[in-house]
Amino acid sequence: MRAAADVVEAVAFVWLGMVLAISFLEAPLKFRAPGVTLVLGLGIGRLVFRALHVIELVFAILVGCALVLGNLSWWGTGALGLAVVLLLAQLVLVQPRLTRRSDAVLAGAEAPRSRAHYAYIALEGVKVLALLLGGVLALALR
Numbered sequence: 249m250r251a252a253a254d255v256v257e258a259v260a261f262v263w264l265g266m267v268l269a270i271s272f273l274e275a276p277l278k279f280r281a282p283g284v285t286l287v288l289g290l291g292i293g294r295l296v297f298r299a300l301h302v303i304e305l306v307f308a309i310l311v312g313c314a315l316v317l318g319n320l321s322w323w324g325t326g327a328l329g330l331a332v333v334l335l336l337a338q339l340v341l342v343q344p345r346l347t348r349r350s351d352a353v354l355a356g357a358e359a360p361r362s363r364a365h366y367a368y369i370a371l372e373g374v375k376v377l378a379l380l381l382g383g384v385l386a387l388a389l390r
Contacts, residue, residue: 250389252313252314252315252317252318252319252320253314253318253319253320253386253389255310255311255313255314255318256311256314256315256318256320256324256328256382256383256386257383257386257387259307259310259311259314260311260328260331260379260380260382260383260386261379261383262307263304263307263311263331263379264376264379264380264383266300266303266304267300267304267372267375267376267379268376270296270297270300271300271369271372272372272376274296275293275296275297278292278293286353287353287354290350290353290354291354293350294347294350301335301339301343304335305335305339308331308332308335308336311328311331311332311382312332315328315329319389320382320385320386320389321385321388321389323381323385324381324382324385324386324388324389325382327378327379327381327382327385328378328379328382328386330374330375330378331375331378331379331382334371334372334374334375334378335375337371338368338371338372338375341367342364342367342368342371343368345362345364346362346364346365346368349362349364
C-alpha cells in the first residue's frame with residue numbers, strides 16, 4: 249500500500265512540475281524570443297503540447313492505478329481525480345478548438361484569437377492546484 253502512495257507522490261509532483269514549466273513558462277515565453285513568428289511558435293507549441301499530453305495521459309493512468317491500490321485519503325483521491333478529469337476536459341473539449349485555430353493559422357489564414365485559450369489556462373490553473381493538493385495529501389500519509 250505504501251508503494252502505491254509513493255507512486256502517487258512522485259507522479260503528482262513530476263506532473264505538476266511539467267505543467268508549470270511548459271504551460272506557464274515555456275508557452276508564453278517562446279513568443280517573446282527574437283525571430284519567433286506566430287506560425288513558428290504555434291508549430292513548436294503543437295509539438296511540445298502533444299508530447300506533454302501523452303505524458304499526462306500516462307501519468308493519469310499511473311495515478312488511477314495507484315489510487316485503486318493505495319490508501320490515500322478521500323481528499324487526496326478527490327484532488328488527483330479532479331486533475332485527471334480536468335486533463336480529459338482539456339483534451340476532449342478545449343484542445344480540438346485550439347487545434348482548429350492553429351491549423352487555420354498554419355495554413356495562412358487570419359484566424360481571430362480564440363477564447364478557448366482562456367478556458368485551457370483556467371483548467372490548467374485548477375489542475376495545478378489539484379496536483380499540488382493531491383501530492384501534499386499523499387505525502388501526509390508518511
